[in-house]
Amino acid sequence: MNVPCFLSSAARSLSPTCSAARRLSSRLLGPSTADRRYMSSKRQMDHLERTASNSRQNALYAAQVCGIINESETVKRLRIAVHPDFNFKAGQWVDFFIPGVEKVGGFSMCSCPGLLQKEGVIELAVKYTEHPPAHWVHTMCTVGSHVAMRVGGDFFFDPSPSDPSVDLLLVAGGVGINPLYSILLHTVDLLHANKASGGRDYSIGSAHLCYSAKNSHELLFKNSIIEACRQFPDKFSYDFHVTQQSADVDPHPQSFINRGRITEEVLRDHVDPQRTLCYLCGPPPMIEAISKTLTDLGLSEERILFEKWW
Template identity: 75%
Template sequence: MCLIWVSSVLTDRGRKVVMNIPSGFMCNAARSFTLWSPAAGRLCWRPLGAGSTSRMMSSKRQTDHLERTVGNYRQDALYPAEICGMVSESETVKRLRIVVHPDFTFKAGQWVDFFIPGVEKVGGFSMCSSPGLLQREGVVELAIKNAKHPPAHWVHTVCALGSQVALRVGGDFFFDPSPSDPAVDLLLVAGGVGINPLYSILSHTSDLLHLSQASGGRDYKIGSAHLCYSAKNTEELLFKNSIIQSCQQLPDKFSCNFHITQQRAEVDQHLRPFVKSGRITPMELQAHVNPQRTLCYVCGPPPMTEAISKTLKDLGLPKDRILFEKWW
């Protein structure tokens, strides 16, 4: 990614919104591209100049997120968006609801490059909402943990309703079955905020199940989904009530275990049937591994991801059926 920045001004119903856009945003794309603003219509951005791949990789202004994902798929389009809802998902995580342009699309499990006016570093956050919510309401959701990293810090200290940002979709970690695909059983393994893309996948699976039921099984062939989710304590379990609700509504399809490693307070009664003390065990994974049917998605800290992947291989799950996202 070239990081020569163009500071541009959008006119939005009489207000000026300054947004910094990286000029070399598409390494192999055209030298100008178009953004869409709900208020201002289509806006043409022209880069200052193109650089070689080696020059881009050596740029001192390359951000951590862009470095980590330089080899990943990215869409060409960058869309302005607006924060329309905010809620505290836990003491350390804020959930954003964001209005996006009608042409904005993504697959369950993907992330966005998150551009903030006046903040040089680019955020990288997985969507926690499903493509179905986007289709129904025109919004996406991100759950972002407080941190010193400037984009996350901005979310927790500056971001407000009406704040303007820009989003670009990327990532090779997703679940996007076709109606003609054979059924698979999903095993979802999450650690901490690594639940975000997996919750998107779980919600998407629920949407597809409802579509299949409505069509009498003529559309999507959806198997089961089991979630293993590890966190320090129950307060840090994101989306726990919605996950439990899905398991209760579709007990023959969804199941979950919450693994708690540092719980001090008593576990709430409604959570007890789903909570296990300690880390995710090989025995639990083995109960949900079928080498012919299981497709596993893992997202969490690298040591956890590596250990879980090794265990799954030892249990006979083929390497191409173990998909993972490592972010930190």
């Protein structure tokens, strides 16, 4: 079986940071980034150690928050203006450095490379926790706040025009939707590019999203996801699931939302061992359960890619 080459592509290294980024980097990291990486508390080390074996770009870029949206009661979406050399692949994350905050955040982009190319911004959707970087986003971050970011991660979808077509199965739990939403938006851009080029750019087979959250209010980006599926009904489809829905949360749940967890029956119709490429992101127990189900359905391990953020 041939696995598409974009699965093993190494993250591209960027040129050294601009002078402004170097100045901010110095303030944030001190004289030795490598030394500071292992000096802080266990929770900070969790992100850096957990991702130590992942590819990382060399450049650390200064950036500025230019918009804040309440995506849900527990999630804020940041719109961040970045340096012109900033670059990422759909599905990747950033090391997120905040002046005055010792701990380093790790947040997946929820926007796609196309938005960066058009507007020079990226977006991060951050759920409230007591972890200092997330707590800062929810309690202290304002439009105009300065941060610095470094791109990393081997969990991405970045096909070349010559790569074989695949059917994507995207499975998300909670805020694990972030990198998968980035991939979905990138797939929309790929479809538009292929149409504009007369079929010379990459051709996606199909994309199906299975997305589970506690309740319908925590199904982030659902309206945009529905719109993408309506725009390309022959290419995109979705299943929304809520696991702890109550009448108090939403007295009129939408008919397109399923109650209960994502099951084998839901996944079976979207697994073709020869064509399906699955991206998973969510809590470890969910990742492990879904991965086992997919292998039981005949999908090989190299076609199951996952990102664990808890």
